[in-house]
Amino acid sequence: MFKIPVNFDYIVIGGGIAGLHIGALLSLHGKVIVLEKTNNIGGRAKVVEKDGFKLDFGAHPIRFGYKSDLGESLEEIGKPIEFIKPGKVLAFLDDGSITTYPSGGIIAVLKSKLVPFFKTLKLMIKIKKMAEEDFVALYDMSLEEWFNKENITPKIRKFLTMASATLQVNPFIERSSTGETLQNIRKFLDIGSVYYPRGGWGEIFSRFSEKIKENGEIRLKSEVSEIIVKEGKTTGVKIGDEIINGEKIISTIPVQQFFTILDEKLCDKDFVTRCQGLKCTAGISIDFCLSKPISDIDGGIMLENPLGFVFIPSNISPEVAPEGKSLMTFFTITNVEDIKDKNKSNEIYQHLRSAILRFFPEIENNLEFERPLFHDMIDGVEVNTEQHRLKRPGNEIKEISNLFITGDSVGGEGAGGDIGHTSVRNCYEIIIGK
Numbered sequence: 001m002f003k004i005p006v007n008f009d010y011i012v013i014g015g016g017i018a019g020l021h022i023g024a025l026l027s028l029h030g031k032v033i034v035l036e037k038t039n040n041i042g043g044r045a046k047v048v049e050k051d052g053f054k055l056d057f058g059a060h061p062i063r064f065g066y067k068s069d070l071g072e073s074l075e076e077i078g079k080p081i082e083f084i085k086p087g088k089v090l091a092f093l094d095d096g097s098i099t100t101y102p103s104g105g106i107i108a109v110l111k112s113k114l115v116p117f118f119k120t121l122k123l124m125i126k127i128k129k130m131a132e133e134d135f136v137a138l139y140d141m142s143l144e145e146w147f148n149k150e151n152i153t154p155k156i157r158k159f160l161t162m163a164s165a166t167l168q169v170n171p172f173i174e175r176s177s178t179g180e181t182l183q184n185i186r187k188f189l190d191i192g193s194v195y196y197p198r199g200g201w202g203e204i205f206s207r208f209s210e211k212i213k214e215n216g217e218i219r220l221k222s223e224v225s226e227i228i229v230k231e232g233k234t235t236g237v238k239i240g241d242e243i244i245n246g247e248k249i250i251s252t253i254p255v256q257q258f259f260t261i262l263d264e265k266l267c268d269k270d271f272v273t274r275c276q277g278l279k280c281t282a283g284i285s286i287d288f289c290l291s292k293p294i295s296d297i298d299g300g301i302m303l304e305n306p307l308g309f310v311f312i313p314s315n316i317s318p319e320v321a322p323e324g325k326s327l328m329t330f331f332t333i334t335n336v337e338d339i340k341d342k343n344k345s346n347e348i349y350q351h352l353r354s355a356i357l358r359f360f361p362e363i364e365n366n367l368e369f370e371r372p373l374f375h376d377m378i379d380g381v382e383v384n385t386e387q388h389r390l391k392r393p394g395n396e397i398k399e400i401s402n403l404f405i406t407g408d409s410v411g412g413e414g415a416g417g418d419i420g421h422t423s424v425r426n427c428y429e430i431i432i433g434k
């Protein structure tokens, strides 16, 4: 027996950051329900509290802080948070040395022994002067091809490979998109750094959740099994034997899984294949929860080998660890196939762990507990020559006028979370413009 359907203006499928973000924005215009299949909100950015430590899901800085699309939306719903700017970025090189990573302007380039000063400065000026169409012309070219074509020197190759790894979670130069990498670097040169939310990601989720609850609800343990479509329009969704009716439906689940809840016969075959085949990024993170701080570094740390990104969230926002204790988070990138292979992923994990302990041996003496995580999806889409911003699916479903998709595998700009946030803003503008 089906229960009596409930009506909403907007049904949002998925309670990750994209679902909560768009749900909060749409709650300014109508009644919203967010449906999340698990017991928690947050998806791939969910926060877990253990022994007083607030653990983000692996390293989770936010590019561009107040100037990001996420920052803009928090302002728009009247619930801003504080974004903290970390200190300078350090590069921990394989030869055991530590140097400034050339981000954040000329001084950092000058201080860095990773790159030659004049050549790097020249490259940065060149990138600053590039027009939109110059980036677009390089979207289909891999970094490797471009390095060879432009005779890029080994030191600058290393720097750009690290930039591709951190800015777009893609250290694989044979497929990383040159246009996207340079455009991401340009955005950094124009509007600056990564930031961290005071109090961690939980603060972002609380703000969005509060807003949604002012004009709607978030339902956990509510897995959508089907999007109902009649004559080119969706009318609602099914959750078990319950139907929820809605005027407009927005799916935020990774687009690779979208056709598990929508009959693929309703859409163009090429579109279905494209969504299902999108390659995501993958990686391994380790959180170390320590009885006391063992380093006062308050900026990012780049590891050369294995290529990775390190962060001490409690040095930036002390609220994420109990008083006098410390939280360190490390992260390395790998292929999805490596994560699925237990031996390979364990080998990469051990490599990461020993690289960390080589630079921070004091971790072992002060360890309360550690949390390794093996992620088969970091960002919904790897930014590469086959999946750059012009080649990804857009927010609208051509055949179904009131059904939309968003999240970090749809449209958008930048990489990872940026794709998610810009994709949400684009989707929101389309929906309220209709």
Ligand SMILES: Cc1cc2nc3c(=O)[nH]c(=O)nc-3n(C[C@H](O)[C@H](O)[C@H](O)COP(=O)(O)OP(=O)(O)OC[C@H]3O[C@@H](n4cnc5c(N)ncnc54)[C@H](O)[C@@H]3O)c2cc1C
Residues within 6 Å of the ligand: 013, 014, 015, 016, 017, 018, 019, 035, 036, 037, 038, 041, 042, 043, 044, 045, 057, 058, 059, 060, 061, 062, 063, 222, 223, 224, 225, 252, 253, 254, 261, 285, 375, 377, 378, 379, 380, 406, 407, 408, 409, 415, 416, 417, 418, 420
């Ligand atoms: C370790 C790690 C580090 C990262 N670091 C950064 C970073 O530093 N900066 C950055 O910007 N980004 C980072 N990211 C990426 C960022 O976390 C993701 O881009 C973002 O969380 C994706 O959000 P989403 O809402 O699009 O998708 P998801 O988080 O995947 O949310 C989708 C939600 O839908 C739910 N769902 C699925 N199917 C159904 C269904 N049938 N019915 C109902 N609900 C369903 C899922 O349970 C999930 O909660 C990182 C990711 C990881 C894993």
